Amino acid sequence: MIEADIYKALGDPVRLKIITRLSGRSTHTIGKLSENLGISRQGARKQIQVLVSAELVQLKKQGRETQVLLNPDKLKMARTFITRLEQQWEHRLDALKHFVEDQTVP
Amino acid sequence: MIEADIYKALGDPVRLKIITRLSGRSTHTIGKLSENLGISRQGARKQIQVLVSAELVQLKKQGRETQVLLNPDKLKMARTFITRLEQQWEHRLDALKHFVEDQTVP
DNA sequence: TTAATATGCAACTATTGGGTTGCATATAAT
DNA sequence: ATTATATGCAACCCAATAGTTGCATATTAA
Known part of the structure; x- marks a missing residue:
């Protein structure tokens, strides 16, 4: 189950902040990206490495x-996988709904 | 950054398998859900608790x-957050593109 | 009532993870 | 040439996590 690694990488506030910054502004250097994360540069570097x-x-x-x-x-x-889960879920609900309807006396 | 917790929960192969099963089939009992995960019942129970x-x-x-x-x-x-990241990213790319176009000699 | 099933709870171990400090190195600026 | 900047690498610490085993308890079936 390869997908888990992606979510694992997103599953930390510092890393999520990094990703958010990257999605918003233009390219960052490691140094700039490591600022204002509340941790040391080397700490930030390790988190960046996780994302790498x-x-x-x-x-x-x-x-x-x-x-x-x-x-x-x-x-x-990551998004596609979640979307697929949601679709399966909805499909299941639909099937259940139809089943219930079939049981209903007309 | 609340979102991180969601991804953290998804960021484990066992838990992702559980979620996948839940999205696909109808309701599971804890017992059934704990089968065939490659770990003990109590181990599985702990992972279910993380999802809870x-x-x-x-x-x-x-x-x-x-x-x-x-x-x-x-x-x-979880999906919405990622979608938002992607949109910001695309918006950024668009802005960059326009900037480049503005620099181009007509 | 006795047995089987479904689950809960607690203690314990081993590994991973987030973070730190200290020092080394390469590139750029003066 | 010297200094400043950007980064890398390694060792270490502590907390959290994944997993285990063992035992207790509640509900249902025979």
């Missing part, structure tokens, strides 16, 4: 700094 | 067994 491992984010070294890039495909995967 | 705490799932006791019910609202929240 989950492939939600990509690093691109440019000179002495490193850009952090969002990978929208992975976000899409 | 995250309000992704609800329990309803019926006699000696307990039904596990999916809470579709929470799934929707």
Whole structure:
């Protein structure tokens, strides 16, 4: 079940904040991204690495700094999976509804 | 950042399997749901409890067994949040595109 | 009433995770 | 050449998590 890793990566307030920032502003360097997260730079770096491992984010070294890039495909995967769950659920409810209707005396 | 808790709950293969089962079939008892997860009943029970705490799932006791019910609202929240991230991202890309176009010599 | 089933609760272990500090290194600016 | 900036790497700590086993309890079936 590969999907779990994506949600696991999103399942931390710091990492979610990072992702949110990336989705909103243009590219961030590791340094900028690590600011105002309430933790140390190295702490932030570790969280960024988690996002890299989950492939939600990509690093691109440019000179002495490193850009952090969002990978929208992975976000899409996460959303698609949830959407599928919801659809199955609704389909199930529909089936149940029909079943109940069939049982009803006309 | 409340959202993180939802993803955290989804971020485990066992729990994701449970959610998947719940979305697909009709209501499960705790017992049935705990089968074939590769872990003990009590282990599974703990994971179900995590889902309960995250309000992704609800329990309803019926006699000696307990039904596990999916809470579709929470799934929707998770999906909505990701969708919003994606939209911000796209909006950002659009803005960038326009900026580039403005810089282009006609 | 006795037995079987469905579940709960608690203690314990091992691993993962989030975070820190300290130090090293590479690139850029003065 | 020296200094400042951006980042990397490793060791360490503590808390949380995933899982286990063992036993208790409530409900239903025989």
